[in-house]
Amino acid sequence: NIYQEAFERFMAMSHLQPFLLLLLTSLFALPALHGAIDFEYCSKNGNDYGNVNRVEISKNPSVGPDESSSMTIFVYASASKNINVETLVYVTIKTGEFTGLLKTYNICDVSECNNEAGIEAGANFELTLPDVLFVGFDEELKYSVSLRQKYVEEPIINMCVDFKVPTSTATLVSA
Numbered sequence: 686n687i688y689q690e691a692f693e694r695f696m697a698m699s700h701l702q703p704f705l706l707l708l709l710t711s712l713f714a715l716p717a718l719h720g721a722i723d724f725e726y727c728s729k730n731g732n733d734y735g736n737v738n739r740v741e742i743s744k745n746p747s748v749g750p751d752e753s754s755s756m757t758i759f760v761y762a763s764a765s766k767n768i769n770v771e772t773l774v775y776v777t778i779k780t781g782e783f784t785g786l787l788k789t790y791n792i793c794d795v796s797e798c799n800n801e802a803g804i805e806a807g808a809n810f811e812l813t814l815p816d817v818l819f820v821g822f823d824e825e826l827k828y829s830v831s832l833r834q835k836y837v838e839e840p841i842i843n844m845c846v847d848f849k850v851p852t853s854t855a856t857l858v859s860a
Contacts, residue, residue: 727829727845734832734843735764738809742850744819754819760812760830760846768792768804768843771835776817779827779847787818792832819850826850 724740726732741759758776772792778785795812798804812830820826831845 722848722851724846724848727831727842727847732844734766734768735762737762737844737846740846740848755816756819758812758814758817758828758830760814761809762812762844763809764804764806766806767802768832770798770801770803772803772843773833773835774812774814775829775831775833776814777829777831778820779829780823780825788814788816790814
């Protein structure tokens, strides 16, 4: 009977559908995860100014034996509020009670922003932070990237993420 044959084919395919769906989903997700690093918000509960979607690192090769190696940090985020042109991007390291400043950038130097309005609410943006000193691998050492307001005594932190540089070079994106 033709209906029984169609039903049997349908049942045979329905057993494969979850497997095929899982396979297809994982194939599409793999390229997006390549080079991504685990991060957490500094305040542990997010940020008022937006969401960070992904953090990646590209290790830059050392020039010579006496040269320190550096890396480029990429932060992919979306703004939920306007981020003005006077915002600074800080890259720091934290270990125990010590926090050290590695680099400071103007927001419009490391992202595409409207030089009058900065980054508008609702926009996706990427921070490209070049030439950050690579300190080395240490279980306690965390890097931090934060957006802070310029021209105030105590800088107001608008967005901040902490992350560890992975010990595996396979996780780092090569430059």
